[in-house]
Amino acid sequence: MMVPKFRAWDETQHKMLQVDYIEFIDGKAYWVEASPADGNVQDGNDGPIGDNSQIKLEQYTGLKDANGNEIYENDLVRLTDDLEDPIYKVIFDEAKFEISGGGVCYDLGEEFMDCEVIGNVHTNS
Structure with missing residues (x-):
């Protein structure tokens, strides 16, 4: 059984953070506590999760x-x-x-393991 894994994009600091804690309310992620991968707690961020929040939660596939x-x-x-x-x-x-692009959409599965991560939507336009 795979344990869900997440990362968080911080819109204020413009960097990716590792998720330390997620609080759920009525089955939906509501609050996240996140820290940088280098362990510097001063560069972490805590806050609500949602479309208008400064922290964007992203799940590992x-x-x-x-x-x-x-x-x-x-x-x-x-x-x-x-x-x-x-x-x-x-x-x-x-x-x-x-995976979606060029007007087409494919299920992401083992048949697409010949793909290469080249960035993310936050740091690459």
Whole structure:
């Protein structure tokens, strides 16, 4: 059984944080406490989660790319077997992870492990 794993994008500091604690209310994530990967607690952030909040929660897909990097929601990936393909965004839709781009959408699964994470929507336009 896979334990859910998350990361958090901090809109104020413009950096990715590791999630230390998530509070749920009525089955929905409500509050997150996050810290930087380097362990410096002063650069962490705590706050509500939601569309208008400064902290964006992103879930790990449970999959790794061709280079062994973990693939998270809102990552940008490229299929390594065809570099002319568009860049795809990893999304969570209808209870499953998908990659979307170039007007098409595919389920993200083992058949797409030949993809490579090239960034995320927050740091790459």
